[in-house]
């Protein structure tokens with residue numbers, strides 16, 4: 432069994448302005464400190480809106496917090512005439528560790544293709560960021576029992592021309608679209624089925640050792656009440672948390688899932 436450090440990442444989506452971000456991160460840090468959270472045992476990260484990141488960086492640096500942070504998206508380009516885009520290099524300059532790429536809301540509302548997601552994964556890696564590559568099926572695809580095939584195609588598309596050395600840095604987040612913001616959680620068995628299939632495909636694309644090094648997260652209505660059963664599955668290495676990450680106490684409780692097994 433590989434030694435993968437679990438990651439709990441909070442995707443704030445388009446919530447919390449920079450002042451609210453400071454309060455939320457402060458409360459999260461206090462809640463984790465009160466719970467004697469071991470960051471070496473479970474990594475904790477927040478993905479705030481771009482306009483918050485400089486404020487989060489300042490707080491993390493000033494208070495020497497072990498919390499990681501990152502973006503929710505980035506450009507496939509480093510710089511240039513791309514109005515409204517944010518360079519992964521600029522995120523790295525702000526001390527970001529992670530960047531989510533190919534979230535289903537980006538795929539749905541901004542028509543992001545696997546090709547574009549792949550270009551963003553490579554741009555993020557080039558900037559020294561760890562991309563959180565989001566993949567997952569919608570309800571119709573699951574009902575047609577094509578969810579594994581669909582999700583693995585997104586995985587392959589997102590990782591095209593990514594080397595074995597680079598992919599070790601990539602975090603894969605399996606987020607079934609039907610479980611996002613709906614209160615409908617995939618069962619721990621559903622999460623494990625896909626995480627296992629993702630790892631098996633990584634073995635085919637790369638090799639066993641590389642596949643064992645890649646973290647696979649589950650996302651979709653994760654809460655402190657259901658996280659422990661999901662984390663008990665052998666191929667699930669953390670969670671990408673939306674709504675519940677906006678509440679610092681609740682998110683801290685998710686990060687401390689080991690204390691409520």
Ligand SMILES: O=C(CO)COP(=O)(O)O
Nearest residue numbers: 442611612651652673674
């Ligand atoms: O999309 C998600 C995280 O990226 C999941 O969102 P919820 O946790 O709100 O369902």
